[in-house]
Amino acid sequence: MLGRLMWRGLCGLVGLVLVSGVVVAHERGHGPTRDSARAALRMTADDPRFFPLHAIRPGLVGVGRTVFQGDRVEDFGVEILGILPGTPNPKQSFIVARLTGSNVERTLVFAGMSGSPVFIEGKLVGAISAAFAFAKEPIALIMPIAHMIEVFAESDPARLARRTGTLSPIPVDAAAVARIPALRDAWREGGAFLPIATPLAASGFAVDVLAPFAATFEGLGFRVVNGGGAPAQPAGLGVITPETLAPGRTVSVDLMRGDFGLSASGTVTWRDGDDILAFGHPFFSPGGIGGVMFPMSEGEVVTVIPNVGNSFKLTVPKAPVGAMTQDRSAAIRGRLGITAPMIPVTVEVKSALGAARRYRFEIVEDGFLSPILANIGVAASLTATERSIGEATLRAEGRIELDGAPPVRFARSIASNFSPATGVGISVAQPLATLLNSGLAKGKVRAIHVTVTARDARLNATLDGLWADRLRVRRGETLHLTLVAHNAQGQTLVEQVPVTIPADVRPGMATLLVGDGRVMDALDPVVTGTAENLGQLAAALNRLHRPDRLYVRLYRTEPGAVIGEEAMPALPASYLATISSARIRTEGKALPTLTLLKQELPPGECDVSGRQQLEVEILP
Numbered sequence: 252m253l254g255r256l257m258w259r260g261l262c263g264l265v266g267l268v269l270v271s272g273v274v275v276a277h278e279r280g281h282g283p284t285r286d287s288a289r290a291a292l293r294m295t296a297d298d299p300r301f302f303p304l305h306a307i308r309p310g311l312v313g314v315g316r317t318v319f320q321g322d323r324v325e326d327f328g329v330e331i332l333g334i335l336p337g338t339p340n341p342k343q344s345f346i347v348a349r350l351t352g353s354n355v356e357r358t359l360v361f362a363g364m365s366g367s368p369v370f371i372e373g374k375l376v377g378a379i380s381a382a383f384a385f386a387k388e389p390i391a392l393i394m395p396i397a398h399m400i401e402v403f404a405e406s407d408p409a410r411l412a413r414r415t416g417t418l419s420p421i422p423v424d425a426a427a428v429a430r431i432p433a434l435r436d437a438w439r440e441g442g443a444f445l446p447i448a449t450p451l452a453a454s455g456f457a458v459d460v461l462a463p464f465a466a467t468f469e470g471l472g473f474r475v476v477n478g479g480g481a482p483a484q485p486a487g488l489g490v491i492t493p494e495t496l497a498p499g500r501t502v503s504v505d506l507m508r509g510d511f512g513l514s515a516s517g518t519v520t521w522r523d524g525d526d527i528l529a530f531g532h533p534f535f536s537p538g539g540i541g542g543v544m545f546p547m548s549e550g551e552v553v554t555v556i557p558n559v560g561n562s563f564k565l566t567v568p569k570a571p572v573g574a575m576t577q578d579r580s581a582a583i584r585g586r587l588g589i590t591a592p593m594i595p596v597t598v599e600v601k602s603a604l605g606a607a608r609r610y611r612f613e614i615v616e617d618g619f620l621s622p623i624l625a626n627i628g629v630a631a632s633l634t635a636t637e638r639s640i641g642e643a644t645l646r647a648e649g650r651i652e653l654d655g656a657p658p659v660r661f662a663r664s665i666a667s668n669f670s671p672a673t674g675v676g677i678s679v680a681q682p683l684a685t686l687l688n689s690g691l692a693k694g695k696v697r698a699i700h701v702t703v704t705a706r707d708a709r710l711n712a713t714l715d716g717l718w719a720d721r722l723r724v725r726r727g728e729t730l731h732l733t734l735v736a737h738n739a740q741g742q743t744l745v746e747q748v749p750v751t752i753p754a755d756v757r758p759g760m761a762t763l764l765v766g767d768g769r770v771m772d773a774l775d776p777v778v779t780g781t782a783e784n785l786g787q788l789a790a791a792l793n794r795l796h797r798p799d800r801l802y803v804r805l806y807r808t809e810p811g812a813v814i815g816e817e818a819m820p821a822l823p824a825s826y827l828a829t830i831s832s833a834r835i836r837t838e839g840k841a842l843p844t845l846t847l848l849k850q851e852l853p854p855g856e857c858d859v860s861g862r863q864q865l866e867v868e869i870l871p
Contacts, residue, residue: 295400299374300374300375301374301375301376301396301397302370302371302372302374302375302376303397304334304344304346304395304397307331307334307346307376307395308331309331309332309333310330310331311330311331311371312328312329312330312331312371313328313329313331313369313370313371313372313376314326314327314328314329314369314370315327315328315329315350315367315368315369315370315379316367316368316370316498316499317364317367317379317499317501317518318499318500318501318518318550318552318564319354319358319552319554319555320552320553320554320555321551321552322500322501322549322550322551322552324497324498324499324500325354326352327350327351327352327354327355328350328351328352329348329349329350329351329369329371330348330349330350330351331346331347331348331371332347332348332349332390333346333347334346334347335347335392338392339381339580340580343394343395343398343581344395344398345380345381345392345393345394345444346376346377346392346393346395347390347391347392347393348369348390348391348392348393349388349389349390349391350379350389350390350391351389354555355389356389357557358389358555358557358562359382359386359388359389359562360379360382360386360389360390360391360447360562361447361555361558361561361562361563361564362447362448362449362450362474362561362562362563362564363447363449363450363501363516363517363518363552363555363563363564363566364379364391364447364517364518364564365378365379365380365446365447365449365517365518365529365530365531365532366378366379366380366502366517366518366519366520366528366529366530366531366582367379367499367518367520368498368499368518368519368520368521369393375396375498375520375521376393376395376396377393377394377395377396377397377398377399377520377531378393378394378396378399378518378520378528378529378530378531378582379391379392379393379394379447379518379531380392380393380394380446380447380530380531380532381394381444381445381446381447381531381532382444382445382447383444384444384445384561392444393531394531394532394581394582396520396521396528398581399520399521399528399531399581399582400528401581446472446532446533446536447532448469448472448473448474448561448563449472449473449474449515449516449517449530449534450473450474450476450515450516450563450564450565450566451468451473451474451475451476451506451513451514451515452476452503452512452513452514452515452516452565452566452567452568453475453476453477453511453512453513454511454512455510455511455512455631455635456477456511456627456631456634457631457634457635458477459634460627460630460631460634461475461477461627464623464627467623470536471535471536472532472533472534472535472536472537473515474561474563476563476565487570488570488571488572488573488588488590489548489549489569489570489571489572491572491573491587491588495549495572495587496519496522496527496547496549496572496573496585496587497519497522498519498520498521498522499518499519500518500519500549500550501516501517501518501519501549501550501551501552501564501566502516502517502518502519502527502529502547502548502549502550502585503515503516503547503548503549503550503566503568503569504516504534504545504546504547504548504575504583505545505546505547505548505568505571505615506545506614506615506620506624507612507613507614507615507624507627507628508546508568508593508612508613509596509610509611509612509613510610510611510612510632511610511612511627511628511631511632512568512612513624513627514548514550514566514568515534516550516564516566516568517529517530517583518530520582525573525586525587525588526584526585526586526587527547527573527584527585527586527587528582528583528584529582529583529584529585530582530583531581531582532580532581532582533578533579533580533581533582533583534575534578534583535578535619538579538580539577539578539579539580539583540578540619541577541578541579542576542577542578543575543576543577543578543617544574544575544576544591544592544615544616545574545575545591545615545617546571546574546575546590546591546593546615547571547572547573547574547575547585547591548568548569548570548571548572549568549569549570549572550566550567550568550569551566551567551568551569552564552565552566553565553566553567571590571591572587572588573585573586573587573588573589574586574589574590574591575591576589591615592616592694593613593614593615593616594613594614594615594616594621594696594697594698594699595611595612595613595698595699596611596612596613596614596625596628596698596699596700596701597609597610597611597698597699597700597701598610598611598628598629598632598701598702598703599700599701599702599703600632600633600635600636600702600703600705601702601703601704601705602636602705603643603705603706603707606636608632608635608636610628610631610632610635612628614628616687616694616696617687618684618687618688621683621684621687621696622679622680622681622683622684622687623680625676625679625680625683625699626676626677626679626680627676628676629647629675629676629678629679629701629703630675630676632701632703633645633675633703633705636705642666642707642708642709642739643666643705643706643707643708643709644664644665644666644705644706644708644709644710644711644858645664645665645666645675645703645704645705645706646662646663646664646665646703646704646706646799647661647662647663647664647675647676647678647679647701647702647703648660648661648662648663648678648701648702649661649662649678649679649699649700649701649702650699650700651679651682651683651686651696651698651699652696652697652698652699652700653686653692653695653696653697653785653789654694654695654697655695655785655786656695656784656785656786656788656789657786657789657790657793658789659682659686659789659792659793660793661678661679661681661682661792662678662797662799663675663677663678663797663798663799664710664711664799664858665799666709666710666711666739666858675703678701679699679701682792682795683696683699685788685792686788686792689782689788691782691784691785691788692785692788695785709738709739709740710738710739710856710857710858711738711739711857711858711859711860712736712737712738712739712744712857712858712859712860713736713737713859713860713861714734714735714736714765714766714767714801714859714860714861714862714863715735715736715737715861715863716733716734716735716736716863717732717733717734717735717765717863717864717865718732718733718735718865719731719732719733719763719865719867720732722865722866722867722868723867723868723870724752724867724868724869724870725752725869725870725871726752726753726754726755726756726758726869726870726871727751727752727753727754728751728752729749729750729751729752730749730750730751730752730763730867731747731748731749731750732747732748732749732750732763732765732803733745733746733747733748734746734747734748734765734801734859734863736857736859736861738857744857744859746855748765748803748852750763750803750805750848750850752805752847752848752869753847753848756847756848756869757869758869758870758871759807759868759869760807760866760867760868760869761805761806761807761847761866761867761868761869762805762806762807762864762865762866762867763803763804763805763864763865763866763867764803764804764805764806764862764863764864765801765802765803765804765862765863765864766801766802766804766861766862766863766864767796767798767799767800767801767802767859767860767861767862768795768796768797768798768799768800768802769796769798769860770802770861770862771796771802771804771849772795772796774804774806774844775796775804775806775844775846775849777791777794777795777796797851798860799854799858799860800851800852800854800858801851801852801859802849802850802851802852803848803849803850803852804846804848804849805846805847805848805849805867806844806845806846806847807844807845807847808844808845809844809845
């Protein structure tokens with residue numbers, strides 16, 4: 252017979268997956284940099300420094316420029332083969348060219364070459380932008396400079412601030428994103444071209460940390476490269492000279508820097524004063540995300556790695572010199588001399604052996620990327636400290652500090668046979684995504700702090716029994732509940748829980764439910780979408796149920812509504828009919844049950860999940 256154990260004294264990791272949903276980023280201005288970022292481009296398609304598209308014909312020869320090693324711009328030959336009208340878009344044309352020279356004949360068209368400028372008779376033609384997969388010669392597609400300028404002329408300056416006020420997040424199907432690489436492969440087999448992949452250099456990461464995210468990054472147009480990511484950088488901008496990010500130089504866009512670094516690199520096509528055009532294709536496939544504010548650095552190329560599938564640049568970013576401000580279909584745009592804000596993240600890992608290590612890094616502020624990057628950073632911190640195989644329990648807790656509002660606190664516990672490093676980060680990723688895509692937290696996320704404690708045992712159990720000392724109870728009296736669960740080792744866990752019935756409830760039948768946070772979220776959801784300011788949103792996030800805790804809820808079926816942030820039970824039938832009507836728009840939301848009591852049970856050594864319920868009668 253199994254022994255009866257108090258479950259605060261025993262138990263033993265629940266695996267978790269990546270952030271399942273991502274949302275599109277939104278644009279924002281940042282104090283004194285906003286006016287600089289909106290400054291209009293001074294160049295036009297008929298600029299005499301540009302070679303006109305209508306003059307392009309087969310047989311013309313020119314020169315391309317890029318960096319193959321270090322920071323020295325080198326020339327390579329370009330022979331024009333023709334024009335592909337209506338490609339890549341109905342109103343655009345690609346120029347087809349063969350590249351010549353010993354360097355490109357060794358590497359062919361490579362990741363990181365995007366944006367390399369092509370000149371004919373000393374005039375800029377455009378940027379090397381795309382190529383054919385598995386091509387046996389260095390055949391490249393050139394995005395004409397006229398198209399690169401047009402996308403910014405249409406949006407500059409008014410559209411740079413196109414979203415103001417509340418932003419409605421647009422969910423993206425993560426499974427669909429994960430399928431993109433397979434669709435790309437099928438497309439390649441058909442002989443189609445694709446934008447040149449952007450190498451995403453990573454530093455400080457174990458190989459298996461980024462593996463679960465590789466499909467997502469590849470679907471966005473990146474190729475993950477181990478080594479060379481952005482290290483800890485000085486807070487101030489680097490020195491800007493006339494040679495800074497000149498045409499042909501390597502530009503890095505830093506997404507994460509510090510103990511862990513991620514930076515995407517390409518080539519500068521043109522510099523006009525402090526304005527930079529680069530890549531010749533969007534930063535994020537398939538069409539860019541518009542206004543952004545990401546740190547932009549000069550990059551130093553270690554070397555170009557020849558590869559049978561796709562050669563790539565191995566790049567190390569230097570100090571930031573400006574910010575990428577626009578991501579459009581034909582190019583990215585940056586501006587020198589402005590600073591992009593970053594969100595500082597601190598992760599402290601307390602290992603099962605008692606040691607503690609602290610990791611510090613910064614991530615870009617963006618509704619699309621920040622949750623993913625925070626998840627990756629937490630996973631990397633755990634992998635650098637703890638083992639990844641064997642029974643374990645990981646418990647994460649922390650806070651997101653905000654300007655002008657209380658911090659948002661979060662917690663999560665996971666137990667499994669395999670260390671779920673990437674799953675623990677979802678504890679911060681989910682509230683961060685809600686904040687950044689609410690339209691209320693723009694520029695107000697001050698810092699993120701996470702503490703993860705590891706245990707060498709699976710400390711989880713399943714609730715499978717619930718008893719009460721009686722099923723008829725008077726108002727104001729206390730029920731004594733007995734909860735029974737079984738842990739991962741099959742042992743029986745018993746807990747006694749007192750529940751006092753509120754003195755002001757109406758007599759009658761009611762349901763007494765004990766369940767974990769996921770159960771409570773389904774029955775009694777916390778509304779965050781109606782928050783009118785950051786304080787209300789933070790308060791709502793802090794009321795979210797914890798999936799690793801048990802709750803007691805006493806309720807009965809009694810229709811009401813949620814108005815704003817407050818539950819309003821027992822409303823008139825006429826009002827309930829109004830908010831339930833699809834033809835009438837109201838601020839209320841129907842509420843099918845009335846909660847009489849809800850309390851969170853204190854944590855124990857073991858995290859208990861599941862649900863059990865009883866029907867009780869409340870007497871006068």
